[in-house]
Amino acid sequence: ALAEMIVRRMCEEIRQAIERVLDKLNASPVYTIKELLRDRTIRPQAVEIIGGPAASLSGYLGETLRLPVYCPIHHEIANAIGAALAKPTLEINLIADTEREKMSIPERGLYIPIDRTFNLREAEQFALSQVWEAGKALGLEEDRLDAEIVESSSFNMVKGYGGRVDRNIRVKAQIKPGLLEKLRKSD
Incomplete structure (x- = not known):
């Protein structure tokens, strides 16, 4: 019960951090008429997570974010692969x-x-x-x-x-x- 409470709290912290980033991005100034006419509000439709605990967290995170959450194949080493290729x-x-x-x-x-x-x-x-x-x-x-x-x-x-x-x-x-x-x- 305590472990689940910690995981849910962590997912809530992640949700709040995502909202802060989206609020900042969506509030950024518009520099062209084209941008003004186009709705450039960012609204995520899904989430992809990587890292060791990704599969274990995906259900909790999906519930908190109210979005589908996906883990790619080899999610546990995806970050290392990205770092090696960058x-x-x-x-x-x-x-x-x-x-x-x-x-x-x-x-x-x-x-x-x-x-x-x-x-x-x-x-x-x-x-x-x-x-x-x-x-x-x-x-x-x-x-x-x-x-x-x-x-x-x-x-x-x-x-x-x-x-x-x-x-x-x-x-x-x-x-x-x-x-x-x-x-x-x-x-």
Whole structure:
């Protein structure tokens, strides 16, 4: 009875966590007319769970969520398989201040002088090259190094009445998440 009470409480905690995530996602701003016209509210129709206790929890979780709950074949090792197939993740954050004439990428231990003409396009190119170099250092093959800019901004800073404009530039770049290999059935 105590064990069942604990399992039911755990399922309730999971339900509440799912609701918080869905509330946050569904409350996110709409940026285009197309998104506004399309009902983009996320409403799960089913749940798939993995991990050692998945089969034992599926009934309780389905009852709590009022949704069908499925366990894939080999659910007990699915997370390990996913981790083994996933590309290593890597992210860098470039920060440049043209007033101070300095740029840094702390994740790479880089602190580099720049000139006042340094701009967002140059920062993005440099950030992508640093993600690529870091990926190579992790042992990723060149054809697996699919880098992308995740965030990019440049803010003008006006100094005094003379109107000298410097920039604060920030760029976040990463290796695109994905799989190194696809899981295939053996013959």
